[in-house]
Amino acid sequence: MTGTVLRLIGVTQQYGSGSTAVSALSGVDFDVSQGELVAVMGPSGSGKSTLLSIAGGLAIPTSGEVVVEGQHLSEQTPAQLARLRRRSLGFVFQDFNLIPTLTALENVTLPLELDGFRSRVARRAGRDALSSVGLEDKSGSYPDDLSGGQQQRVAIARAVVGGRRLILADEPTGALDSVTGEMVLKMLRARVDAGAAGILVTHEARHAAFADRIVFLRDGRIVDESRRAGADSLLAAR
Amino acid sequence: MSVRQSLLAILDQGPCYGYQLRAEFDRRTGSTWPLNVGQIYNTLDRLERDGLVEKGAVDEHGHVYWEITDAGAAEVRDWLASPVQRAQGTRDELAIKLAVAATLPGVDVADIIQTQRRSSLAQLQELNRAKYAGANPDGPEELAWSLVVDSMIFSAEAEVRWLDHSEQRLALHPHHAMALELSTDKPKRGRPAKAEVSVAPEKAR
Secondary structure, three states: OOOEEEEEEEEEEEEOOHHHOEEEEEEEEEEEEOOOEEEEEOOOOOOHHHHHHHHOOOOOOOEEEEEEOOEEHHHOOHHHHHHHHHHHEEEEOOOOOOOOOOOHHHHHHHHHHHOOOOHHHHHHHHHHHHHHOOOHHHOOOOHHHOOHHHHHHHHHHHHHHHHOOEEEEEOOOOOOOHHHHHHHHHHHHHHHHOOOEEEEEOOOHHHHOOOOEEEEEEOOEEEEEEEOOOOOOOOOOO | OOHHHHHHHHHOOOOEOHHHHHHHHHHHOOOOOOOOHHHHHHHHHHHHHOOOEEEEEEOOOOOEEEEEOHHHHHHHHHHHHOOOOOOOOOOOHHHHHHHHHOOOOOOOHHHHHHHHHHHHHHHHHHHHHHHOOOOOOOOHHHHHHHHHHHHHHHHHHHHHHHHHHHHHHHHOOOOOOOOOOOOOOOOOOOOOHHHHHHOOHHHHO
8 A cells, every 4th residue: 555645634614604603524634545445434414425525626625635646635726626636536426427428438538538638548548447347348338228336337437547546435335236236346446456545435334344444424523443454353264 | 053954954965974964064154153073963863863864875984874854854845934033032232231331421322332333343344355355256155155254244234233323312312311320219129029038139130
């Protein structure tokens, strides 16, 4: 595991002001390194989604710093921020968020084309990304022709295409059955093992178990962190 | 644990000798509950006594092949067709701990829950790693093993969900509305006065 890909330093996010101010996050320090998948858990309203939005540059914190691949988000112009999001960050949502009128390959290559990549280069990178999630034979399929699990794998391919290093996944298995959800998580885990970094927001402990580290939020604060267990096997054999 | 019925179900596939039966049980359960050969022979003796198996041929190595009887095959069918009734009334140490802790003034139950959740999640991570440690979790023997691990994973997950639920319920009572001081009421006894005198306090629980 090398290199910190994302760092949140003393991040606070407040909504409203004065006596009615509500803190969604309070002084959160958080980092994710290359090859590391961190799960974020906590009850509804604990700040999980706010943390993900801030990590992805979709929301600007009231105070504190967000550093993605060494770049302070607060120092970026809106155009630079948009470019950083396109080049460094990949989002995976519960509802897949694929564009229904584009094929799987077109969905995956869209961020690259928006970023000015030549079509041929983008298509090659797109095919590589689809192949990395086992969907090389579905590049011409439209989202409606794919199962939920396949759509989410396309979304993961889109999140990692072109060497993106930070995957932000918000309840990515929420719309999937348990076996399909597990396949998607294995795929996410494999992408992280191949060199990405990931944040997985989930309320399912079984899925958080795919992570190297589990961070608990309560009332906007990190209250605990659980690391992967040591070598002691819990099982009688193997 | 349904060792008796499991061994019988394996014998329903064909005659086996003792060690062979143990190996078959192990590979079908991922060696999660290893049996010693003494348990195997004890079980076979009881199955023979009940008319469910009988001794068959002996090979050149002296292995006695046990065969299932018609009554044994019928028991296997019954077993497979019936739901497993889990034992009721087993005391759940964690549920008791949490219930009592929630009534103690000055005790932060949220901390107790978090400590337990951390432990359960570490267990889940370990189980998850074990599940995917093999080359092919969907191969026949690996699948049997990973189904057993899945059962442990879902149990651990259920515990975490219950902890989450308990935490949220307790959060509705931030000022320890549940905290109970020691009661000054004398508890009513459920036994006749005569019996109370003769029963030692430890045994009365």
